[in-house]
Amino acid sequence: MIRNGSAVPHIFPGNTGLRYCLLLVGYCQRQWHLLTLLGLIVLISGCGYRLQNPPPLDEGLAIHISSSDTRLVRSQAYVQDEVARSLRQRFGWDIHPQGGAQLQLEILREDIASAARARRGPTTRWSIEIRVHAQLIRDDEIVLSSRKQGRRSFTGTGYATSRDNEPEALREAAENLAAQLSDWLEHSASRWSTEAL
Known part of the structure; x- marks a missing residue:
């Protein structure tokens, strides 16, 4: 369906399966970013090797x-x-x-x-x-x-x-x-x- 000169997909009220599918896709895209971030945090925190900054020098x-x-x-x-x-x-x-x-x-x-x-x-x-x-x-x-x-x-x-x-x-x-x-x-x-x- 075209509204105001731009093509906009129209979901009929009776077509709830398609509506939920689109909502689920949007939700998964947001969750994917969160899961990726969460996975990176777990990976970094589980890493056994750490770099330690040298102690601060109390003099020049x-x-x-x-x-x-x-x-x-x-x-x-x-x-x-x-x-x-x-x-x-x-x-x-x-x-x-x-x-x-x-x-x-x-x-x-x-x-x-x-x-x-x-x-x-x-x-x-x-x-x-x-x-x-x-x-x-x-x-x-x-x-x-x-x-x-x-x-x-x-x-x-x-x-x-x-x-x-x-x-x-x-x-x-x-x-x-x-x-x-x-x-x-x-x-x-x-x-x-x-x-x-």
Whole structure:
């Protein structure tokens, strides 16, 4: 039936079966969303593996470079900046140079490799890989160490097509590395004791 120029299905009063069927379909659609949401809640709450945030630091955290074997001048500054930004955003930690707790970073020699070549052979794109080891120190005691946990290193990779965009590639590599380091701190939270921090 057409009303006011638009097609509207008309259900006759005697056709209650169709009316109830349409009501049931609408009800099921709403219930399906609720059941899906309920199922997700049950699935998440039943999950045995939980990530635990690292304990809050009651004092500032200083990020120090204990050693650096990098050949690219900007690497050290970018690594410090990106690690500080990641820890501030993710855990709300106060980062400043005179912090009582220390995150010491050992920057290894970066790997620079050809990532793409032109038809005639010259490299058109380079990958820059920065690698870092880290340890968290509080009251002259190592609370957490990537080397002691048997982790190879935290690695971040960026890509450059010329010397002009090398800083962006280094920043990208440092950002990736900082995200890995934050993940490590979060995953290692169960090893921390609240007394140590």
